[in-house]
Amino acid sequence: MPKSIHIDPSETRTRGVLDAASIQIHAYDRSISDEQSVRGDAELIEAYRHMLLLRAFESGIASLKATGSFGDLTYAYKGPAHLSIGQEAAAVGAAMALAPGDHIYGSHRSHSEFLAKGFSAIRRLGDNELTSIMEGHASGQLLRSVETHLSGATPTEMAENFLLLGFLAEIFMRANGFNGGMGGSMHAFFPPFGAYPNNAIVGASAGIATGAALWMKSEKRDSIAVSMLGDGSTGCGPVWEAMNFAGMAQFDHLWDTKGGLPVLFFFTNNFYAMGGQTNGETMAWDRLARIGSGFRADAFHAETVDGTNPLAVADAVSRQRAHLLEGRGPAILDIECYRFSGHSTTDVNAYRTKDEIAAWQAVDPIQSYRTSLIDAGLIEDAAAVEMERQTDALIQAVFRAAADPDVSPIVNIAQDPTLIGRKMFTHGSTPPAHAPSSPLIEPAKVVRIRQNAKKSRSGFDNDGALLSPLKAITLRDGLFEATLHHMLTDPRILIYGEECREWGGAFGVYRGLSELFPNDRVFNSPISEAAIVATAIGAAMEGARPVIELMYADFIGRAGDEIFNQLAKWQAMSDQSLSIPVVLRCSVGSKYGAQHSQDWSGLAAHIPGLKVVYPATPFDAKGLLSASIACDDPVVFFESQRLYDRVEQFQSAVPPEDYHIDIGIPDIKRIGSDVTILTIGPSLYPALEAAELLAAKRIEAEVIDARTLVPFDYDKIIKSLEKTGLLLIVSEACERGSFAMTLASNLTRFAFSVLNAAPHVLGSPNWIVPGADMEDTYFPQPADIVDTVMIDLINDQKHTQIGVRKWNDISLAKEGL
Amino acid sequence: MSQVELIMPELGNEITEAQVDLWHKSVGDSVAEGEEILTITTPKVTMDLEAPATGTLTKILVEEDDIAAIGAVLAIIDR
Ligand SMILES: Cc1ncc(C[n+]2csc(CCOP(=O)(O)OP(=O)(O)O)c2C)c(N)n1
Numbered sequence: 001m002p003k004s005i006h007i008d009p010s011e012t013r014t015r016g017v018l019d020a021a022s023i024q025i026h027a028y029d030r031s032i033s034d035e036q037s038v039r040g041d042a043e044l045i046e047a048y049r050h051m052l053l054l055r056a057f058e059s060g061i062a063s064l065k066a067t068g069s070f071g072d073l074t075y076a077y078k079g080p081a082h083l084s085i086g087q088e089a090a091a092v093g094a095a096m097a098l099a100p101g102d103h104i105y106g107s108h109r110s111h112s113e114f115l116a117k118g119f120s121a122i123r124r125l126g127d128n129e130l131t132s133i134m135e136g137h138a139s140g141q142l143l144r145s146v147e148t149h150l151s152g153a154t155p156t157e158m159a160e161n162f163l164l165l166g167f168l169a170e171i172f173m174r175a176n177g178f179n180g181g182m183g184g185s186m187h188a189f190f191p192p193f194g195a196y197p198n199n200a201i202v203g204a205s206a207g208i209a210t211g212a213a214l215w216m217k218s219e220k221r222d223s224i225a226v227s228m229l230g231d232g233s234t235g236c237g238p239v240w241e242a243m244n245f246a247g248m249a250q251f252d253h254l255w256d257t258k259g260g261l262p263v264l265f266f267f268t269n270n271f272y273a274m275g276g277q278t279n280g281e282t283m284a285w286d287r288l289a290r291i292g293s294g295f296r297a298d299a300f301h302a303e304t305v306d307g308t309n310p311l312a313v314a315d316a317v318s319r320q321r322a323h324l325l326e327g328r329g330p331a332i333l334d335i336e337c338y339r340f341s342g343h344s345t346t347d348v349n350a351y352r353t354k355d356e357i358a359a360w361q362a363v364d365p366i367q368s369y370r371t372s373l374i375d376a377g378l379i380e381d382a383a384a385v386e387m388e389r390q391t392d393a394l395i396q397a398v399f400r401a402a403a404d405p406d407v408s409p410i411v412n413i414a415q416d417p418t419l420i421g422r423k424m425f426t427h428g429s430t431p432p433a434h435a436p437s438s439p440l441i442e443p444a445k446v447v448r449i450r451q452n453a454k455k456s457r458s459g460f461d462n463d464g465a466l467l468s469p470l471k472a473i474t475l476r477d478g479l480f481e482a483t484l485h486h487m488l489t490d491p492r493i494l495i496y497g498e499e500c501r502e503w504g505g506a507f508g509v510y511r512g513l514s515e516l517f518p519n520d521r522v523f524n525s526p527i528s529e530a531a532i533v534a535t536a537i538g539a540a541m542e543g544a545r546p547v548i549e550l551m552y553a554d555f556i557g558r559a560g561d562e563i564f565n566q567l568a569k570w571q572a573m574s575d576q577s578l579s580i581p582v583v584l585r586c587s588v589g590s591k592y593g594a595q596h597s598q599d600w601s602g603l604a605a606h607i608p609g610l611k612v613v614y615p616a617t618p619f620d621a622k623g624l625l626s627a628s629i630a631c632d633d634p635v636v637f638f639e640s641q642r643l644y645d646r647v648e649q650f651q652s653a654v655p656p657e658d659y660h661i662d663i664g665i666p667d668i669k670r671i672g673s674d675v676t677i678l679t680i681g682p683s684l685y686p687a688l689e690a691a692e693l694l695a696a697k698r699i700e701a702e703v704i705d706a707r708t709l710v711p712f713d714y715d716k717i718i719k720s721l722e723k724t725g726l727l728l729i730v731s732e733a734c735e736r737g738s739f740a741m742t743l744a745s746n747l748t749r750f751a752f753s754v755l756n757a758a759p760h761v762l763g764s765p766n767w768i769v770p771g772a773d774m775e776d777t778y779f780p781q782p783a784d785i786v787d788t789v790m791i792d793l794i795n796d797q798k799h800t801q802i803g804v805r806k807w808n809d810i811s812l813a814k815e816g817l
Numbered sequence: 818m819s820q821v822e823l824i825m826p827e828l829g830n831e832i833t834e835a836q837v838d839l840w841h842k843s844v845g846d847s848v849a850e851g852e853e854i855l856t857i858t859t860p861k862v863t864m865d866l867e868a869p870a871t872g873t874l875t876k877i878l879v880e881e882d883d884i885a886a887i888g889a890v891l892a893i894i895d896r
Binding site for chain 1: 834
């Protein structure tokens with residue numbers, strides 16, 4: 001797309017051969033004495049102690065799951081246990097090569113990776129930093145528990161105990177867990193040590209870590225993001241989307257700060273997904289590292305590494321880290337190792353032989369490493385035994401403290417029934433003009449801005465006639481103005497999606513923006529809806545405020561996990577220690593048939609944790625988008641393509657300056673006393689036309705535009721119903737399971753005493769959206785609204801139906817319609 | 818000498834009109850074929866139109882900020 005890149009047919013059509021990079025397999029060949037001189041003895045011995053701690057920690061969980069007890073502790077742990085016993089060298093080796101400011105984003109099997117990263121950060125952070133981190137977490141309460149029940153002679157020891165207790169209490173979902181008990185085994189994390197969210201969705205960390213790296217690059221940080229993945233995740237589309245995104249050529253050619261994203265895709269390759277064998281059965285690759293060649297001549301520096309040796313892993317990770325910091329990212333590591341434990345505690349090993357397990361146990365990373373330390377004279381046998389005794393005793397004490405409700409309180413929902421609910425949204429908002437950023441050129445020089453300046457701010461001319469969208473501010477212009485304001489006043493705003501730069505977004509909302517801002521503020525993403533959303537979440541976790549565009553609501557399915565599991569849930573799963581201020585703009589199409597015309601706002605509203613906005617006028621669109629961008633919670637912002645050219649018909653003007661409209665407040669667009677018509681999105685306009693037709697029959701409709709689906713303030717609607725007693729809800733979504741149905745059911749409860757008839761929902765029928773010429777038989781039209789009011793609400797026997805909806809809902813339902 | 822018309826081009830099946838934003842040339846100026854001489858906009862796109870021939874811009878028929886239908890003659894070039 002950028003005109004600077006010329007595609008020359010004579011060049012592209014020239015005969016040639018593509019070279020693929022050679023990929024190293026188990027290239028590590030340093031001796032322990034080499035390592036001693038590079039790292040010093042203490043670090044090598046610490047690596048051993050860390051592996052012992054991981055093994056003891058997970059053995060404790062394994063024991064609780066298998067027998068209900070661990071040492072002298074009896075405790076029924078009900079949650080998941082995806083253990084990594086056997087994989088400790090991979091976790092500890094990676095952590096050895098990472099700085100505290102490097103961030104790991106984990107998987108369902110990340111207990112060891114989390115702890116190892118924590119231990120490594122603790123070793124590198126100073127006493128004062130450690131103390132302030134511990135005092136700063138939960139007002140120092142967790143630290144107090146550590147002091148009382150686990151102690152520690154130095155801040156470092158104290159911090160290790162703090163890490164172990166905060167993590168295990170989280171696994172037990174206790175209130176003093178790192179994430180307030182809202183995360184648990186598969187989702188725990190603690191950012192101050194660089195351990196970012198683990199993720200129960202296979203492969204999900206790839207996109208999130210990529211977004212984190214994007215923001216690290218933008219902030220020119222000297223740090224990297226690591227996505228901790230399993231070999232099974234190489235079968236996940238979103239992982240491939242993330243890898244491609246991370247390696248986009250534009251980072252080298254079109255961004256001011258050159259270089260690929262500093263993200264390492266760290267595959268802990270234990271040869272199995274649950275029971276499916278990756279190499280040989282479920283994957284096409286013969287060696288995992290080969291996947292790097294699918295992208296670039298440098299194969300993302302992919303390498304296969306011996307994951308049973310922490311030093312081989314540390315060596316590989318530090319070399320990759322250097323590549324990333326030099327701007328030669330992304331990178332891939334295939335860390336071969338073996339999990340001795342089952343996938344989970346219900347695993348009966350039906351898919352592998354005892355011989356195979358025994359063969360790998362013979363190269364147990366902890367035993368092998370211990371032998372090499374003893375052989376090199378770094379530790380004596382007796383000291384190694386004593387170290388193991390001490391780590392076992394410490395882990396026992398941590399388990400007792402985490403299980404004891406007096407130390408680690410149960411999250412008491414009975415005492416505070418909406419406790420979890422309050423974690424969904426912060427309802428916070430960033431102040432305007434956070435920090436002005438300067439555009440590339442004077443905004444007044446941009447055609448779009450020059451033209452908007454000449455346009456009428458009202459939709460009507462002096463004679464009251466509706467103006468052309470070329471002459472008055474449209475809904476599209478309102479969205480542009482809100483975006484521009486935030487882009488100019490907050491450098492954390494980052495805009496991307498498919499065709500967002502020169503094209504101006506698929507529907508021209510951003511037209512002109514690319515003249516003002518370089519690629520690191522506005523860029524074209526690949527056609528990777530999953531990566532678009534996932535990277536926005538990762539960037540937000542690192543401090544950005546991304547505004548991303550999905551071309552059509554119909555494409556939400558392509559980013560299903562990212563929107564429904566990731567965007568929606570991390571604020572609550574993090575006990576609100578993470579804020580996810582992402583705005584996902586999403587157009588609702590028409591005219592292109594069944595796969596480009598669906599209103600899926602109800603899907604988004606169904607998912608707890610998303611604010612959902614759907615404006616219908618330029619004034620509302622501008623004020624609500626501005627409020628959404630300022631909002632600290634994730635917002636899904638729907639825009640009807642049919643309304644982009646609408647001019648303002650309700651307010652006297654769309655103010656040129658920035659303003660916010662509170663998210664969650666419906667707006668009365670026409671006052672009436674006989675029937676309340678509540679509309680969602682573009683249904684406002686047919687409802688207003690219907691209101692005029694009804695007025696001719698002396699029925700005055702009050703038309704209320706919902707504007708927002710989540711949150712929703714019912715007060716205005718209840719007040720209106722006190723006056724009218726009749727309710728019709730109109731929406732373009734299919735009726736079944738729609739948000740209109742939720743409104744109808746809630747309003748039946750909330751306003752039953754003032755209703756004169758059952759509320760009615762008029763949505764689209766439960767079949768595919770037909771082509772352009774048939775659309776008016778599908779989306780509710782003014783005639784359909786009049787019919788519903790006259791027949792279903794007013795029960796006027798004399799009314800003859802004027803719309804096409806001649807069917808019976810009860811018999812349609814029997815047909816699945 | 819012959820006259821060549823600069824015409825408002827087709828801009829997609831839903832677009833019926835577009836606005837003249839900025840003339841980069843004035844009446845009397847010489848223009849070269851392929852040279853961008855005018856910026857037009859629709860609600861969705863901004864684009865520059867090229868001179869259809871080399872010659873002199875002799876008439877501007879749609880002024881800045883005015884709206885013209887698709888197919889309308891915007892200017893005349895004498896060559
Ligand atoms: C999207 C998704 N699909 C399936 C699962 C169920 N599941 C959990 S772990 C797992 C295997 C993952 O294998 P791999 O990535 O190799 O990691 P490992 O379990 O071996 O550490 C599966 C299928 C899931 N959590 N998420």
